[in-house]
Amino acid sequence: MKRNKVKLLLVCALLVGGVIFGVYTYNQPIVIRLGIFAGSNWDVPSGKTYEVIDEAIAAFEKENPNVQIEYDSGVLKEDYSLWLSNQIVQGNEPDVFVVLNEDFNTFSSLGVLKNLNTLVEEDQSFDTDKYYKSALDFGVYQDKQYALPFESNPTLMFVNKTLLEKEGIAIPNNEWTLDDLYTIAKQVTKDIDGDGNVDQYGCYDYDWLDSMFAHSVELFDEDGQECYVGEDRVKESIIYAKKLMDLHQGNTVTAEDFDKGKVAFSPMQLSQYRTYKPYPWRVKKYSNFEWDCLKMPSVDANSGNSETSTMLLGMSTRTNHEDVAWKFLKKLSYDENTQLHLIKNSQGISPLRSVTESSETIEAIQIENEEGMVNLSMLTDVMEDTTSHSQFKKYESARALIDTRLQQIMMNSEDIDIALIRLQKEINKYLKE
Structure with a gap:
């Protein structure tokens, strides 16, 4: 009888401990690491390096309360490729990261970047036709989509x-x-x-x-x-x-x-x-x-x-949170609010047709260059005519x-x-x- 009481107490202790551990584990946020660099991708003066990213992160974390986005600040563009390569060698690369043009083919061929084809095809809320084809094709390697466009520069x-x-x-x-x-x-x-x-x-x-x-x-x-x-x-x-x-x-x-x-x-x-x-x-x-x-x-x-050059964002093949990383990747590349904020605070153009052709973009470009000849129809023509x-x-x-x-x-x-x-x-x- 005494032995049965001891067993019962042990079982209860394990159950309580499991519940406590489960609650603790459930409350732990999913951490997604982002790889970015400071400064403009286009090598021009830029004083708003992280503003667009921080706003997108804040919006994403509000929409996904159990997710936390982190990134290392202060990595310069000229140091970024080496920094990212070292992270990859150590098995510690970010879940989502900027891919420089000169690194894209190498990362794709070596299996560093996740093939996004299945995610693209199975996501009913994602429509590739919303991108300019030239921008989307920048992230294609051997007929597979390994990265999404973030910003274009014709x-x-x-x-x-x-x-x-x-x-x-x-x-x-x-x-x-x-x-x-x-x-x-x-x-x-x-x-x-x-x-x-x-x-x-x-x-x-x-x-x-x-x-x-x-x-x-x-x-x-x-x-x-x-x-x-x-x-x-x-x-x-x-x-x-x-x-x-x-x-x-x-x-x-x-x-x-x-x-x-x-x-x-x-x-x-x-x-x-x-x-x-x-x-x-x-x-x-x-x-x-x-x-x-x-x-x-x-x-x-x-x-x-x-x-036309295009800044790319890819996902690590070793991410432990594929679904969340995909959602965040879309938040940066596919979300119209993020892309409109990008237009207003960076120097390129959005790879999304709806954003580049919006009234807000027209206003932003006209305010910058009141006497300029660069207008929306011209930018649209350039993006449409470009082939990657x-x-x-x-x-x-x-x-x-x-x-x-x-x-x-x-x-x-x-x-x-x-x-x-x-x-x-x-x-x-x-x-x-």
Whole structure:
């Protein structure tokens, strides 16, 4: 009888302990770690690094009382890739984290990033058509969605209004072509001070890749097994970029020339426009001339693309809280309130159509640049016309090799047909190694 009482007491103690442990465990918040860096992703001045993130976290935690979002503050962008790699090696990477463009292919191929396809397909509240396709495709690797877009940054064309006005040239409209760019560049490139050397230029920093986008060229196949650099359209792109460069008569156009207002055109990301167009940054950067931005020119008014960069957010394959991490990932990338706050406090544009095309966005852009030519319809056109590049493990290194060789070809005036065939063989060999 005594022994039975002891057993009963033990059972009761275990039950009470289990209940207490269960209540304690239930009350413990689910902690989701976020990986982000301080400063702008677009390398322009930004004083509101964490404002958008903190607001999204506060809203998410209110909607999900048993969830706590944490992040390490103070990690600089230039240190972020190494910081994140160390976290991954230690098995301590964040559940959700920013993925730099140069890291995306590597992380996807190594299994660091979770394949989101199943989550996307099974989530009835998630519609991929709400994104601009170009932005969503940035997070695709080998036909699988490994990341969602957070912010996009299309490339526009800077135009020096003061220089064109001095030369009696009308500012082109947004339907202008590569022929228009070359004609104007040739007209304004000249010796201004009479010393016999060209010191006013048509273009700065317009390279072969800009020309490739304008000609709607794809450099690689989707799997990254074949390079197309030897094709005719690539040749046309290179010839055009070289023709523009040859207008400089052997002179190297510098950033200093550009900043002093001696250049008519230069590719410029939207983030630079939004940063340096309004006061006070315009006074610090370009105060001695009036300027604005246009769409990048294309082969004709109905074709061609420009480059757009997109900041990505991914999920760790080792997260212990997949469902909550997915909800938070959507809060940052897919929630209209978060994205609208992003538009107002960052320098890029939302990858969501509804946000970029909203009246609030129109108002935000117009307030920033009351006299500017960049308007909503233009930004929408740019995002619609942009095509994302292929994503494969060797993309960044293969493109760097092509860039080095093409610069040599253009500078040394090599026979372009032979040089491009040789380069294509070299790159194809590298891709298959």
